[in-house]
Amino acid sequence: xxxxxxxxxxxxxxxxxxxxxxxAPALLLGxxxxxRWLLPARRVVLPLDRARARGGWWAWALIALxxxxxxxxxxxxxxxxxxxxxxxPPQQKRSLTNIQFAVDVSGSMTAQFGEGTRYDAxxxxxxxxxxxxxxxxxxxTFFGDAFVHWVPLTTDVSAIRCSTxxxxxxxxxxxxxxxxIAKALNGCRSELRRRDEGDKMIVLITDGFSYDLPxxxxxxxxxxxxxxxSVFCIxxxxxxxxxxxxxxxxxxxxxxxxxxxxxxxxxVFKKIDEMKQAQLTxxxxxxxxxxxxxxxxxxxxxxxxxxxxxxxxxxxx
Numbered sequence: 001x002x003x004x005x006x007x008x009x010x011x012x013x014x015x016x017x018x019x020x021x022x023x024a025p026a027l028l029l030g031x032x033x034x035x036r037w038l039l040p041a042r043r044v045v046l047p048l049d050r051a052r053a054r055g056g057w058w059a060w061a062l063i064a065l066x067x068x069x070x071x072x073x074x075x076x077x078x079x080x081x082x083x084x085x086x087x088x089p090p091q092q093k094r095s096l097t098n099i100q101f102a103v104d105v106s107g108s109m110t111a112q113f114g115e116g117t118r119y120d121a122x123x124x125x126x127x128x129x130x131x132x133x134x135x136x137x138x139x140x141t142f143f144g145d146a147f148v149h150w151v152p153l154t155t156d157v158s159a160i161r162c163s164t165x166x167x168x169x170x171x172x173x174x175x176x177x178x179x180x181i182a183k184a185l186n187g188c189r190s191e192l193r194r195r196d197e198g199d200k201m202i203v204l205i206t207d208g209f210s211y212d213l214p215x216x217x218x219x220x221x222x223x224x225x226x227x228x229x230s231v232f233c234i235x236x237x238x239x240x241x242x243x244x245x246x247x248x249x250x251x252x253x254x255x256x257x258x259x260x261x262x263x264x265x266x267x268v269f270k271k272i273d274e275m276k277q278a279q280l281t282x283x284x285x286x287x288x289x290x291x292x293x294x295x296x297x298x299x300x301x302x303x304x305x306x307x308x309x310x311x312x313x314x315x316x317x
Contacts, residue, residue: 008293009086009087009290011079011084011085011086011290011293012084012085012086012287012290013079013082013083013084013085014082014083014084014085014287015081015082015083016082018078018081018082018083019078019079019082021078021081022075022078022079024074024078025071025072025074025075025078026071026075028070028071028074029068029071029072032064032067032068032071033064033068036060036064066305066308069301069304069305069308070305072301073298073301073302073305076294076297076298076301077298079294080291080294080295080298083289084289084290084291084294085287085288085289085290086287086288086290087286087287087288088286088287088288095198095199096135096136096137096197096198096199097133097136097137097198097199097200097201098136098137098139098153098192098195098197098198098199098200098201099133099136099137099138099139099201099202099203100138100139100140100141100153100188100191100192100200100201100202100203101126101138101139101140101141101160101202101203101205102141102143102147102181102184102185102188102202102203102204102205102206103119103122103123103126103140103141103142103143103167103205104122104143104144104179104205104206104207104208105119105142105143105144105167105168105169105172105176106144106169106176106177106178106179106207106208107169107177108169108179108207108208108237109122109169109207109236110169110170111207111237113236113237113261113262114261114262114263115262116262117169118207118236118237119168119169120164121236121262121265122205122234122236122265123164124262124265125234125262125265125266125268125269126160126203126205126269127160127161128266128269129203129266129269129272129273130157130160130161132269132270132273133273135155136155136198137153137154137155137195137198138151138153138154138155138157138160139151139152139153139154139188139191139192140159140160140163141184141187141188141191142167142172142176143176143179143180143181143183143184143187144172144175144176144177144178144179144180145175145176145177145178145179145180145183146175146176146180146183147180147183147184147187148167149187149191150163150166150167151163152191153191153192153194153195178211179206179208179209179210179211180210180211180212181204181206181210181212181213181242181245182210182212182213182216182220183212184204185202185204185220185224185231185248186220186223188202188229189202189223189224189227189229192227192229193227193229199228199230200227200228200229200230201229201230201231201232201254202224202229202230202231202232202254203232203233203234203272204231204232204233204234204245205233205234205236206233206234206235206236207235207236207237207239208239209242210242210244210245213242213244213245214244216244217243217244217245217247217248217251218247218251220248221247221248221251221252224248224251224252225251225252229252230252230253230254231248231249231252231254232249232254232255232256232257232272233245233246233248233249233254233255233256233257234256234257234258234259234265234268234269235256235257235258235259236259236265237260238258238260239258240258241256241257241258255272257271257272
């Protein structure tokens with residue numbers, strides 16, 4: 001413990017009624033300092049021949065100080081029993097961001113992309129992105145002509161990491177053979193709309209052109225903005241993003257990116273993380289234990305009391 005870092009503040013007490021017990025050490029202190037007058041017979045009379053005895057005020061004061069140590073130790077013990085506390089340092093809570101991944105599982109996602117397929121590279125990049133955003137809630141939607149919310153929004157990222165083999169483009173039903181991005185975005189928006197807390201974001205990963213986007217991008221962007229949902233899109237496979245996708249992303253505060261090779265995907269996800277930083281909000285100050293000054297006072301009094309036992313004490317003979 002670094003005692004230089006202990007703040008000196010007026011303490012609060014969790015069990016304030018216990019402080020009434022301070023009456024006992026106060027009475028003991030009063031007795032120590034008043035007994036010279038309350039019990040004058042306790043004085044020791046010394047036979048002095050033709051000399052005047054001195055008052056002994058200095059000796060009495062030193063002895064009274066030494067006898068004050070036990071009542072002061074009792075007072076410290078009472079304060080410790082009362083549970084001293086102070087306000088802890090201000091804390092900041094990381095605001096939750098709800099992130100819905102929309103992954104294309106159409107047939108074109110089986111194309112070679114590095115050492116695996118476009119689908120494999122996309123899911124691997126998502127896995128790395130989960131580590132960038134610890135503490136956020138993630139959901140996973142697979143889409144083609146239809147869509148399915150495979151993983152609901154959750155902070156348990158293992159559910160997303162375990163989902164890769166179950167919706168591979170090679171094994172999905174025929175309804176997922178095309179690319180309907182507008183339908184997928186509306187489905188993700190409905191899923192995010194259920195969340196009242198935190199920011200909302202859709203990360204769309206696709207390699208194709210959507211047949212249901214032309215002429216609808218403005219309406220889709222307005223609906224997304226109404227629900228405060230930002231859209232980021234990643235085009236895998238070296239294609240230029242569809243114009244409607246770019247419009248939707250920029251109108252909602254997001255951006256569209258192109259990843260020409262698997263190595264570019266992690267960089268794109270990192271860029272998204274930088275563009276959509278998690279917000280920190282202040283929280284209520286919590287009370288923490290404040291025993292340090294009382295412990296130091298008790299140690300000092302114990303040391304002083306031990307020194308006084310070597311001779312600075314009242315002896316009635």
